[in-house]
Each structure stands twice: as C-alpha cells, then as structure tokens.
Amino acid sequence: MSAPVLKVEGLVKRFGGLTATDHVDFDLADGEIHALIGPNGAGKSTLINQICGEMRQDEGRILLDGLDISGHSAPQRAKMGLARAFQVPSLLNDVTVLDNVTVAVQIRHHRTYRISDSPRGRRDLFAEAEGFLAGTGLAHRGDIVVSDLSHGERKQLELVVARATKPRLLLLDEPMAGLGASESQEMIETLSTLREAHGILLVEHDMDAVFNLADRISVLVYGRIIAHGTVDEIRADPEVQRAYLGEEDA
Amino acid sequence: MDRSNALKTLAAVIGLLALVAVPIIADAAGSTAWISMATRILIYGMAAASLNFALGYGGLVSFGHAAFFGLGGYVVGILYQTYADETLLFGFIPGTNQLLVTLPATILVTGIAAAAIGALSLRTGGVQFIMITLAFAQMLFFFFSGLSAYGGEDGLIIRRTNELFGLNMRDRATLYWVTLAITALFFVIYRRLTMSSFGTIVSGLRQNERRMAALGIEAYRYRLIAFILSGIGTGIAGAMLANVMRFTSPDLLAWHTSGQLMIMVILGGVGTVTGPFLGAAVLLILEDVLNAWTENWPLILGLVLLVVVLQARGGLMAIVNLVRGNRS
Amino acid sequence: MLLIFEQILNGVQYGVMLFLLAAGLTLIFGIMQVINLAHGSLYMVGAYAGTWFAQETGSFWLGLPAGLLAAALTGVLIEVIVVRRLYDRDHLEQVLATFALILIFNQLVIMIFGRQPFFVAMPEGLQESIQLLPGLQYPPYRLLIIAAGLGVAVGLYFLITKTRIGMLVRAGATDREMVRALGVNVRLLYTVIFGFGALLAGLAGYLAGPIFAVQVGMGEQILLTTFVVVVIGGVGSIRGAFVAGLILGVLDTCLRAFLPGILRLVMAGPDADALGAGIAAMGIYLLMAIVLLIRPQGLFPAAH
Ligand SMILES: Nc1ncnc2c1ncn2[C@@H]1O[C@H](COP(=O)(O)OP(=O)(O)OP(=O)(O)O)[C@@H](O)[C@H]1O
Ligand SMILES: [Mg+2]
Numbered sequence: 001m002s003a004p005v006l007k008v009e010g011l012v013k014r015f016g017g018l019t020a021t022d023h024v025d026f027d028l029a030d031g032e033i034h035a036l037i038g039p040n041g042a043g044k045s046t047l048i049n050q051i052c053g054e055m056r057q058d059e060g061r062i063l064l065d066g067l068d069i070s071g072h073s074a075p076q077r078a079k080m081g082l083a084r085a086f087q088v089p090s091l092l093n094d095v096t097v098l099d100n101v102t103v104a105v106q107i108r109h110h111r112t113y114r115i116s117d118s119p120r121g122r123r124d125l126f127a128e129a130e131g132f133l134a135g136t137g138l139a140h141r142g143d144i145v146v147s148d149l150s151h152g153e154r155k156q157l158e159l160v161v162a163r164a165t166k167p168r169l170l171l172l173d174e175p176m177a178g179l180g181a182s183e184s185q186e187m188i189e190t191l192s193t194l195r196e197a198h199g200i201l202l203v204e205h206d207m208d209a210v211f212n213l214a215d216r217i218s219v220l221v222y223g224r225i226i227a228h229g230t231v232d233e234i235r236a237d238p239e240v241q242r243a244y245l246g247e248e249d250a
Numbered sequence: 251m252d253r254s255n256a257l258k259t260l261a262a263v264i265g266l267l268a269l270v271a272v273p274i275i276a277d278a279a280g281s282t283a284w285i286s287m288a289t290r291i292l293i294y295g296m297a298a299a300s301l302n303f304a305l306g307y308g309g310l311v312s313f314g315h316a317a318f319f320g321l322g323g324y325v326v327g328i329l330y331q332t333y334a335d336e337t338l339l340f341g342f343i344p345g346t347n348q349l350l351v352t353l354p355a356t357i358l359v360t361g362i363a364a365a366a367i368g369a370l371s372l373r374t375g376g377v378q379f380i381m382i383t384l385a386f387a388q389m390l391f392f393f394f395s396g397l398s399a400y401g402g403e404d405g406l407i408i409r410r411t412n413e414l415f416g417l418n419m420r421d422r423a424t425l426y427w428v429t430l431a432i433t434a435l436f437f438v439i440y441r442r443l444t445m446s447s448f449g450t451i452v453s454g455l456r457q458n459e460r461r462m463a464a465l466g467i468e469a470y471r472y473r474l475i476a477f478i479l480s481g482i483g484t485g486i487a488g489a490m491l492a493n494v495m496r497f498t499s500p501d502l503l504a505w506h507t508s509g510q511l512m513i514m515v516i517l518g519g520v521g522t523v524t525g526p527f528l529g530a531a532v533l534l535i536l537e538d539v540l541n542a543w544t545e546n547w548p549l550i551l552g553l554v555l556l557v558v559v560l561q562a563r564g565g566l567m568a569i570v571n572l573v574r575g576n577r578s
Numbered sequence: 579m580l581l582i583f584e585q586i587l588n589g590v591q592y593g594v595m596l597f598l599l600a601a602g603l604t605l606i607f608g609i610m611q612v613i614n615l616a617h618g619s620l621y622m623v624g625a626y627a628g629t630w631f632a633q634e635t636g637s638f639w640l641g642l643p644a645g646l647l648a649a650a651l652t653g654v655l656i657e658v659i660v661v662r663r664l665y666d667r668d669h670l671e672q673v674l675a676t677f678a679l680i681l682i683f684n685q686l687v688i689m690i691f692g693r694q695p696f697f698v699a700m701p702e703g704l705q706e707s708i709q710l711l712p713g714l715q716y717p718p719y720r721l722l723i724i725a726a727g728l729g730v731a732v733g734l735y736f737l738i739t740k741t742r743i744g745m746l747v748r749a750g751a752t753d754r755e756m757v758r759a760l761g762v763n764v765r766l767l768y769t770v771i772f773g774f775g776a777l778l779a780g781l782a783g784y785l786a787g788p789i790f791a792v793q794v795g796m797g798e799q800i801l802l803t804t805f806v807v808v809v810i811g812g813v814g815s816i817r818g819a820f821v822a823g824l825i826l827g828v829l830d831t832c833l834r835a836f837l838p839g840i841l842r843l844v845m846a847g848p849d850a851d852a853l854g855a856g857i858a859a860m861g862i863y864l865l866m867a868i869v870l871l872i873r874p875q876g877l878f879p880a881a882h
Contacts, residue, residue, distance in 0.1 A: 052464060078466035086464075092457040103454050106447055107465050112472070114447040115479070116439065122447060165465060311670050370867060374874045377613060380669060381809045382870050385863040388802060392863075396856015398849055505802065509677045516674055546689060552681030559675040560663055 004029045005199055006051070006082075006169055011060035013046050013223075020046040022223035023060070028169060033191070033200045035210045038220035044203045045087055047220070048171050051201075052084050053077045064168075081168030085161075085175055087203075089154035091146045097157055098142035101129035104164035132164045137186060151178045159190070169199045176206045188212060211235070269430055273423035285422045286494070291534050292426075292433040293490045295527035298514035299440055300483025305512070306521030307444060308476045309456030310372075313508050314383030317367065317390045318360045318481040320503030322488025324394060325356045327406040327498040334409065349412035349428075349493070356489040357482050364481025368474050384505060391503040405499025412493050429490055436483065441523050443479065452476045453521075484511075517558055580714050585835045586828055591720045593827020594727025598782035599800065600807040600819035601734060602775020608814020610768055612664055613672045616656060616679035617779055617804065618797025624649035624780025625792045626687055629696050638701030642784060649780020650773045657772040662765070684794050695793035723785050730778065731820050738816060743770075803830070806866045812876030822877060826862050833858035 004027035011024040020043040028034045036044055049055040051062060053074035061070040069077055092100050105128045106112065133139050137156050141149070149157065155178060162170055175191070176184045188209050194200065195213075204210050210217065210231075217234040219227040227233075227240045234240055269288075276284035297319055304310040329352055332338070332345025339345065346352060367386045374382055395403045410420075417424050443449050454462050455469050462469065492498040501507065510533070518529025536554065540547030603617045628645020632638050656679060664672045700719050707715040738744035783797070790796065807826055811818025838854030845853070869877065 054460070054463070073468065074463040075466045075468045078464055084464055086461075090458055090461050090464075092454050092461060094457050095453075099450070103450060103462075104465050106450065107467060111447045112451045112467070113475075115449070116442045117446050118442065119445055125447075161465075305670065311668075311673070313673065370871055374870050377607065377669060377813055378809060378870055378874060378876075380613065380673065381805055382867060384802070385806065385866045389860045389863045389867075392856045392859035394856075395859070396853045398852040402852050509674075512670065512674060513677070516670065520670070546685055548681045549685035549689070552678040552685065555678035555681070556660065556675055559671050559678065560660070 005065060006201075007063040007066075008047075008051065009061050009063070011047065011050055011062070012058045013043070013050055013055060014058050019223050021050065021057075021220075024220070024223070024225055026218060026225070028199045028201055030168070030199050031195060031197075032215040033195050033202050033213050035202045035204060035214035035217045036220055037204065037207075037210055037217060042220045043223040044220055045173055046223075048084060048173050048201070048203065051077075051171060052082055078165065078167075082171065083162040083165045083167035083169070084171040085155075085158035085173060087173035087177065089151070089158050091154060091157060091161070093145075093147045095145065096142060097138055097144050097146060097149070098126065098129055098133065100146060100157060100161055101132050101164045102126055104161045105129050105132070108165050129164060132160050136160055136190070137183065152180060152183050155179060156183070156187070159187075163194070167198060169201065170194065171201045173203045174205060175202070176204055176209055184209065266434070273426050277423075282422060285426050287534065287538065289422075289426045289429050289494050290491070291527070291531045292429050293487050293494065294511070294514060294530035294534060296433055296436050296490070297484045297487035298511050298518070298526035298530050299436075299523075300480045300487065301511045302515045302518075302521065302526045303440065303443065303449075303452075303483070304477055304480035305515055306525075307449060307456065308452045308473060308480075310473060310477060310480075311380050312371075312383040312477070312480075313380045313505070313512070314367070314371075314385070314387030315481070315484050315511050316503050316505065316507035317383075317387035318364060318484040319488035319491070319507060319511070320390065320394065320498070320500070321360050321363055322356045322485035322490075323492035323498030323502050324400070324406070325359050325485075326352045326412065326489045326492040327408050328400055329355060330408045330410075330412070331400065331406065347410065347412050349414040352412050352493075353432075353486060353489060356485045360485025360488075361478055361482050364478040364485075365474070368477035368481070372470055372473050372477065384508070387503060387505065387508060391500050391505075394503060395500045401499065403500060405497055405501070408492060408496045408498065411496060425494060429494065432486070432490065436486065437527075440483065444523055448472070448475070513555060517555075580711065582832075583711070584714060584716065585832050587716065587724075588720065588835075589828030589831035590824060591723050591727075591827070592831050593824035594724050595782045595786060596800070596804055596807050596827050597727055597820050597823035598730060598778045598785075599804040600811065600823050601730070601816055602778045603804055604808045604811065604814055604816060604819045605771055606775050607808060609771060610661075610665055612661060613669055613676065614661065615673060615676035615801065616683065617775070618801030619680055619683035620649045620653055620776040620779040620797070621783035621786075621800065622683065622687060622794070622797040623652045624783035625787050625796065626691055626696075626783075628780070628784035629698050629787050629792050630691070632698070633696075638699075642781075645784035646777050646780050649783065650777040653776020653779075654769055654773040657769050661772065662768070665768075680798065687794050693794060695791035696787070697791055698787040700788050719788060723789075726781070726785060730781070734816055803862060806862050810866050810869045810876055812878040815876070815878040818876055818878035826865070829865065830858070830862050833861045 006026075006028040008024060008026040011021050011026075012019065013021045022043075024043075024047060026034075026036070026047070036047065038044055046055065050057045053069075053072055053076070057070065061068050063069065064077070064080055064082070069080065072080070092103065102122070102125050106122070106125050109125070111117075111122075111125065130142065133142055138153060138160060141153065146154065146157070155175060159172065159175055162172075172191075176187055179187060184206065191200065191202070191213055202210070202213065214231055216228070216230060218225050219234065219237075219240050227237045229237070272288045273285050276282055276288075297315070301312065301315045304312055304315075328339065329345045330347055332343070333347050334345070337345070346355075367383065371379055371382045371386065394400070400406050411425060414428060417428065444453075451462070451467060451472050455467065455472060459469050488498075488502060491502070514529035514533050515526050516529070517532055518525030518527065536551065537547065540550050544550070599617065599621060602620075603614065606612055606614050606617075624645040627648030628641040630641075631644035632641025635641070660675060660679065664675055667675075700717070706718070708718050709715055736744075786796075786800075803826065807819055807822045810826070811820070811822035834855065837858045838851045841850035841854045844850075873879075
C-alpha cells in the first residue's frame with residue numbers, strides 16, 4: 001500500500017457539550033477503500049464535513065499530500081481533488097440529471113466564467129457528462145429533472161457527480177442507504193471498479209458491503225476511533241463486537 | 251427537433267416584424283400614444299430582465315435595483331446638463347449629448363456602483379440581503395433628492411434626447427426603433443447569458459450552494475459578477491428611459507420602482523427569458539387601462555398582484571408554456 | 579446645550595415609536611420568517627381609525643382603544659386571509675404579496691377618508707408645555723409617548739421571559755416542531771402574535787397622529803426605517819429592536835436637526851439645507867450598512 005494521500009490528525013469537533021469527533025486520527029491512500037463504520041450519531045458525517053471543509057474543526061489538522069489544508073475553504077479543497085457524495089442527496093433539483101453531471105465536468109475544465117457560450121458551444125461538456133452516466137443505472141435518465149428522481153436514483157447520481165470531478169479521493173457518505181437490493185449490488189460492483197482510480201473513504205452501515213469492499217476499517221463510536229485494522233481484525237475484535245457489531249445482532 | 255427549431259425561428263421573426271411595425275400600426279390607428287407605451291415597455295422589460303438575472307437565475311432577491319435604474323437616468327441627465335452648461339463635471343469631465351457616449355458611461359458608472367453595492371451586500375444573505383440592497387438604494391434616493399444642483403427632489407429636465415448618427419430623435423417612431431434595436435441587442439446577449447456556462451453556475455448556486463461548494467465553486471465571486479451584470483443592464487434601461495422621457499428624478503430610485511420591477515419579474519415568470527418583458531407589458535398596460543377606467547386603480551392592481559403571487563406560481567410564462575405544451 | 583438635550587429627547591420619543599413598530603415586525607420576522615411590508619399599513623390603520631373615532635366622540639382618549647382595536651383586527655384579518663399562505667413561501671413572494679397589501683390599504687384609505695391629511699390636536703390636558711429644566715419647555719405629550727414606549731418595553735420583557743405564551747414565542751423562534759409537539763395550536767399562536775404586532779403598530783400610529791399628520795402613505799416612510807431598526811437590532815430580537823430603535827431615533831433626529839446648520843458653515847444656505855436633509859436621511863441606511871458589514875446578523879442575533 002502506498003503512502004497516505006490524506007491524513008487526519010487529532011480532529012476534534014464540538015457542538016456545545018457534545019463532542020462529535022474526539023481526537024480522530026485517520027488516513028487514506030491512493031487505490032484503497034478505507035471504510036468508516038459506527039452506530040448512528042457516531043460522528044461519521046461530521047468527520048467527512050470537516051475533511052471537505054464544510055465545517056471547521058475545533059482542534060487538529062488535515063493534510064493532503066503532506067500539505068496542511070485545515071484552513072482551506074470547501075471549494076478550494078474540492079479543486080485539490082476531494083469529492084464527496086452526500087448522505088442525504090444534495091443536488092441541483094431544478095435541472096436534469098445530465099445538467100448536474102455537466103456542471104461538475106464544466107467546473108473541472110474551469111469553464112465557469114464564459115458568459116456567452118451557447119448550448120452548442122457546450123456540446124463537448126454534455127458529451128463528456130454522458131460518458132459518466134453511461135453504464136450506470138442512470139444511463140437513460142439523463143433528461144429527467146432531478147426533483148422527479150427516486151431516492152435511490154439520487155443516491156446514484158450523487159456518486160456520478162462526484163466521479164465527474166475526477167477527484168483524487170472520494171468521500172462517500174452511506175452510498176448504499178435507501179437503495180434496493182439489486183441497486184446495492186450494482187453499487188458494490190461500481191465501487192470495486194472505482195478503487196483502481198481513487199482512494200475511497202466509505203461510510204456505510206451495510207456490513208456485507210463493507211466487508212466485501214474494504215481494505216481497512218476504522219470503527220467510530222461516540223466520536224472516537226475505537227478500533228482500526230483489516231477486515232479480519234475488525235471482525236475478530238472483541239471491543240468492536242461489544243460496542244458495535246453486538247448491537248446489530250441484538 | 252429541427253421542426254420545432256424552425257417554428258421557433260419563425261415565431262421570433264414574426265414577433266420581431268410585429269415589433270418593428272408598431273409605430274406604423276399605431277399611426278394608422280391614430281393612437282400615437284401606443285408608440286410611447288411600446289417604448290416604455292421595451293425599456294422596463296430590459297430593466298426587469300436584468301433584475302431577473304440576479305433574482306430569478308441567481309436567487310439574489312435585490313430590493314434595490316431602482317438604484318441602478320435611477321443612476322442610468324442621472325448619468326444621461328447630468329452629462330446632458332454639463333454639456334448644455336458647457337462646464338466640466340468634477341472639473342475635468344466634459345458633458346455630452348451623444349448616445350454612443352452616454353451608454354458606455356452608464357455601463358461604467360452602474361457597473362462600478364453595482365460592484366460596490368454587491369461586494370458589500372453579498373456578505374449577507376436572506377432577509378438581510380433584501381434589506382441592505384434596499385438601504386443602498388434609499389441612500390442614493392436621498393442623495394439625489396438632496397442634490398439641488400441637479401434638480402433635487404424635483405428632478406432634472408433633459409431638454410433634448412441624446413443624438414445618434416444624426417437621426418431625428420425627436421420623432422417618436424425613430425426613438426422607438428432605436429430603443430427596439432438596443433433592446434434586441436440586449437435580448438440576444440441576455441438570452442445567451444442565461445444559457446452560458448457562467449449562467450449555469452449562477453443558477454446552480456441558487457439551487458444548491460452547498461453542492462456547488464463541494465464541486466469547487468466559491469459562491470461570492472460568481473454572485474458578485476452576476477449582480478454587476480444585472481446592475482449594468484438595469485442601468486442601460488434607466489439611461490434609455492431618461493432619454494425617452496427627457497426627464498429623470500429621484501422617483502426612479504424610490505423603493506416603489508424596485509417593487510415595480512420585481513412585480514414585472516414575478517408577473518412574467520421568475521427565471522424565464524422572455525417573462526420579464528411580458529410582465530413589463532402587462533403591468534404597464536394594466537396600469538394604463540385601469541388608470542383610464544377608475545381613479546382607484548391601485549386597489550385593483552393590488553388585488554391582481556395578490557392573486558398572481560398567491561395563486562399563479564410561475565407567472566404568465568407558465569400559462570404561455572401551458573398553452574404551447576397543449577398545442578404541440 | 580439645552581437645544582441638544584431637547585433634540586435628544588425628541589430622538590428618544592421617535593426611537594420609542596420605532597420600537598413599537600419594530601417589536602411586532604421583529605416578532606413576525608423572527609418567529610414566522612415572514613417579511614411583512616404591510617406592517618406600515620397597520621400603523622396607518624391605527625392612526626386613521628383612532629383619529630376618526632376621536633373626532634366623532636371629541637375625545638382623544640376614546641380614540642386610543644378604537645385605533646388599537648382596528649389595527650389588531652385588521653392584522654388578524656390579513657394574517658388569516660393572506661399572510662398565512664406566505665409562511666412556506668420564499669422571501670420574494672412575501673415581499674410582493676405584502677407590497678400588494680400596501681397598494682390596497684392605501685387606496686382603501688383614500689376611498690374612505692380622502693386624500694386630505696388629518697391634523698390632530700394634542701389631547702386635552704396635555705397641550706401646555708411644561709418646564710423640564712430651567713429654560714427648557716417641553717411638550718408633555720411627547721413625554722407620554724416615551725412613557726408608553728418604555729411601558730410596552732417593560733411589559734414585553736415580562737411577557738417574553740416570564741409567561742407561558744412568552745415561552746412559546748421563544749420556543750417558536752427556535753424550534754417550531756417542538757412547539758407543535760407540545761400540542762400547541764401553532765396556527766392560532768401565529769395569528770395571535772400577528773394580531774399583537776398589529777396592535778403595537780396601531781398604538782404607534784395613533785400616538786403619532788398629533789406629531790405627524792395622519793395621511794395616506796404615512797406608514798411607508800416609517801416602515802423602511804423600522805426595517806432598518808429590525809435588521810440592525812437583529813431579526814427576531816425584541817431587545818435588539820429596543821436598542822436599535824433608540825439609537826436610530828436619536829441619530830436620525832439629531833442629524834436632521836443639526837446637519838444643515840453645520841453644512842451652512844461651509845456652503846450657501848439653501849444648498850446646505852437640501853444636502854443636509856439628504857445626508858441626514860441617508861444616515862440611518864449608512865449605519866445599517868456598516869452594522870451589517872461588521873455583524874451580518876445584527877447587534878443581537880436571535881438564538882437559532
Ligand atoms: N450541525 C450540528 N449541530 C449540532 N449537532 C450536530 C450537528 N451535526 C451533527 N450533530 C450531532 O453530532 C453527532 C454526530 O452526528 P453525525 O451526523 O456526524 O453522525 P453520523 O455518524 O453521521 O450518524 P448517521 O449514521 O446517523 O448518519 C450527533 O449526535 C448529531 O446530533
Ligand atoms: Mg451520517
């Protein structure tokens with residue numbers, strides 16, 4: 001495994017009296033899937049929010065390729081190659097599926113200040129966006145307005161949009177949540193092909209998927225990483241069994 | 251696809267021909283008042299369309315666009331007075347009565363004003379943004395009300411319309427055609443803008459700022475540019491209005507004017523390309539018709555507006571699209 | 579010196595009136611998130627109804643409850659018919675719908691009372707100026723307004739901090755769902771709050787009668803100033819409305835009183851007067867811009 005691209009050190013985020021992430025250390029390398037699991041309210045989304053720059057941490061720092069990006073804004077970090085898929089889909093709801101992907105493509109090409117290019121002049125962007133839709137469950141849904149999509153389709157679109165930015169790292173917040181069985185299976189297949197190109201932080205409740213995909217797993221409970229290791233190590237860890245997996249069985 | 255494109259082009263050509271023919275038809279019908287009305291509709295349409303770019307596409311609810319409307323008028327007015335008095339503005343700027351100079355000057359002045367107002371206002375959002383844009387417009391309103399060198403509260407009379415290529419600008423029809431030409435040019439640019447890459451980003455920010463940030467977009471600078479473009483468009487309309495009315499006054503800067511432009515936008519359909527022009531036409535004609543019918547026309551206008559806002563979401567363009575959709 | 583003191587008192591009196599208007603507006607803003615441009619119309623309704631009744635009965639004091647009642651009823655009426663539909667709409671639609679209400683109310687008042695402004699006499703017993711300080715004569719009516727405003731401020735303070743309805747109001751500002759979960763009829767609560775805000779606006783309007791003329795459009799100029807008060811004070815904050823009301827009242831009054839005089843030192847009389855008036859009128863908006871740039875949520879941001 002190569003050296004970590006993303007390193008998170010001692011990250012603390014407090015909401016009033018609640019410590020949502022409590023000195024979290026975490027890292028992610030190119031080409032690996034690092035799963036982050038933990039019960040509801042453990043602080044998983046909060047961690048992603050801090051990595052993306054949407055929330056400012058109270059303590060600790062975040063390094064990308066050794067560079068401290070703790071002070072960078074969310075857009076800056078996005079331009080440096082961090083892409084995320086939101087837990088609750090957060091898309092451009094008034095426009096079509098294809099438009100959503102096109103915006104991501106267009107931003108990657110820095111085509112954001114042209115004030116008089118016509119749709120015809122933007123054809124290359126649309127074509128590239130189509131390419132990202134091809135082979136996904138949304139391939140024939142490009143013309144649908146997002147507000148008319150099902151929840152599962154929106155979750156899929158979240159991932160396509162994130163991919164369309166061609167990021168270094170993908171931060172995926174529960175990509176399987178709310179998907180049907182077959183959709184989930186498709187998603188697992190997609191993710192396993194994606195690991196070649198990106199490092200992936202995978203937050204997921206679906207244990208089958210996690211055990212299937214992850215190279216490494218970190219377990220977050222009440223804001224703290226209580227265990228860290230390979231799939232087999234985590235499966236065997238008694239503390240994890242007690243704090244987390246045990247709960248699931250009960 | 252091709253057929254509907256051809257139909258659209260045909261409709262646009264017919265529409266343009268009809269607009270060109272307005273003075274001829276009005277003359278034939280003996281109602282020259284129509285020409286002035288049509289001119290004003292074009293001008294208010296430009297102002298409302300410009301506001302619509304910030305408001306409908308960008309989601310920036312500016313309650314202060316009267317500032318740019320009025321500024322455009324005062325650029326023409328003050329430059330004309332300086333020209334007529336043969337003095338220098340601020341000691342170094344000569345006056346002028348040339349439209350080809352006053353319009354670029356308007357673009358410059360309203361662009362700078364919109365940059366300043368926008369840069370400050372866009373640091374807030376929501377209700378605060380509405381109020382701070384209103385505040386800046388009010389400041390300008392009171393500033394020009396107190397500027398007695400240029401008419402103060404009474405406003406500033408512009409004895410002659412700006413000149414252009416030696417055309418007879420005193421002739422109403424000529425002035426209408428000039429306005430129509432400017433509006434047509436404006437419309438082409440404005441339509442392009444809404445469909446452009448930049449327009450896509452601005453409208454994305456309206457829909458979901460969080461998503462756009464996650465894609466790498468710093469909202470502030472895009473919104474600022476959108477606000478500036480919007481202010482400039484409204485300013486050009488104000489300059490044309492001053493030329494047509496041969497008068498400008500603080501009324502143009504009053505908050506009622508901002509409200510009126512917003513009404514046109516919502517009446518025509520927020521975030522549509524042609525809606526604001528339709529809204530301007532309907533509002534101005536409605537005001538005119540009601541005014542002729544009863545002195546209590548504001549009451550009826552208020553009721554109509556109330557019903558439109560509460561009931562007809564999407565404005566007139568929604569109705570137009572409905573009709574169009576049924577036909578095809 | 580005495581002159582300055584007198585102007586400051588005038589400013590406080592104006593500020594207190596702004597507070598009466600702003601208190602209702604900020605509650606409506608803060609709790610229901612509705613921008614109500616028609617708040618100034620309620621001020622006008624209170625002034626017209628009260629003044630009319632006072633003239634009919636010949637008693638200023640009988641006009642007071644009439645003005646309050648008319649404003650409150652009008653408030654409840656527009657809440658039920660119009661404003662209620664605006665709670666889930668965006669700000670643009672709220673602005674336009676309530677702008678339409680302004681047109682409607684202005685025209686209705688013209689139809690009923692005509693365009694002529696009413697000038698209202700000071701109430702019986704309060705016509706004679708009293709001596710506040712040696713050399714300073716001051717109309718007691720203005721002191722009455724100050725007292726009324728302070729009384730309302732104190733009353734509101736107790737209402738909000740000490741009573742059940744106040745608790746609901748505070749909770750409603752931060753958590754609508756919770757209030758609903760408590761089994762409170764939120765709709766009714768909103769109507770009551772709106773009516774109460776209207777009542778305060780009517781109070782301000784009626785009390786303003788003897789000082790400004792009662793005329794169509796009287797609500798609009800002061801409405802804009804009230805919005806400035808609300809925004810500077812912090813949307814939703816009664817305390818902010820009070821502080822900002824007083825600051826703006828004094829600032830505006832003093833600028834208007836003294837600025838032309840100061841300008842006259844450096845320029846010709848009429849020009850100085852016009853420019854002074856212009857800049858004085860700009861003053862409050864300038865202050866608002868400055869405050870918002872430093873504290874985008876206003877001086878006392880309501881807890882959310
Ligand atoms: N903006 C916020 N303000 C206050 N508290 C918050 C905020 N965001 C999250 N929290 C709290 O922080 C804790 C962690 O929340 P977070 O959303 O990160 O959990 P999670 O692990 O993603 O849970 P889930 O599996 O349900 O998505 C929770 O107790 C949550 O209520
Ligand atoms: Mg989560």
